[in-house]
Amino acid sequence: MVIKIYISGISGNKEVKKRQQRVFMILDSKNVEYESIDITEPGKEDVKEFMQSNSKARDSKYPLPPQIFNEDDYCGDYEDFDLANEINELEAFLKVTPESSTAELTTDSKSNKDSSQQNGNTSSREPSTDKDAVTVQSESLEERTGPVSENGLEDNKTVKSPEIVKKDTEDDEADQMEDNADKNKEEKNDQEKEE
Template identity: 60%
Template structure:
């Protein structure tokens, strides 16, 4: 199913515009595919009627955009969307299929595949970070030549 966001492209209400922009920005940042349906465009009367009949109006006579659906199943309005985003339950709110979550993905090795560590050595290499006498190397710092020495002039 496709997430549908019902918006108003010509709303004079700044709060509605801000809410619409925030919903779209969050969906974009989380790479969630969606379709924005502008209910104010000519020929979108059926979509506007669908949104009004299937959304829950809280205080207004008609529900205000943005209204969020997954296919034809109502998810909620901006406030519910924002709350779900804040508590990290956006997938649940949007009724998205339960794919592998990032919490279930592990990177690197598992406990079973770790190499054994014996006597503080892993694969024959000491895990100590201290410099031993045999590991130290003498560092020779070359003196820099002056420009005259480099060109051979005096």
């Protein structure tokens, strides 16, 4: 059984592109055998119709790629996939046995992936930007404690990931810009009063 990922190779939606890249990245990292099917290629109208009729739409009229199937059996969309990955139930989501999920990528899926990279559709692999996933990731990282000290006990310092440090820095910069704007308004009001 082959996992089939229905994608859009020419989507103008950046979120769709990011999601497709993340699905490929996760499946590659777990050595899951899959086949990428581009519904926007000429002559693939029947494939697009199959995907749309057998998938569930969330916020739009039609289901958006990526949509994940195990052969012709619908598994779910990106949000279902991402949730299953976060809670370590990807094999159950994909409806695969442990033996088949560790198989190497087939030459066909590698060539599909390579051709999509040559078209510039998978230029970067960024982490999920979904608010829920970021929240879950941030909460779990902030709860971790520091490394073990020399006496074998854990230090009680919180270890922050680079993403959390970056977010904290961005928040501090935004606060500073807001404070500067308030100061500028106050100075302007003082000048007007003096005049």
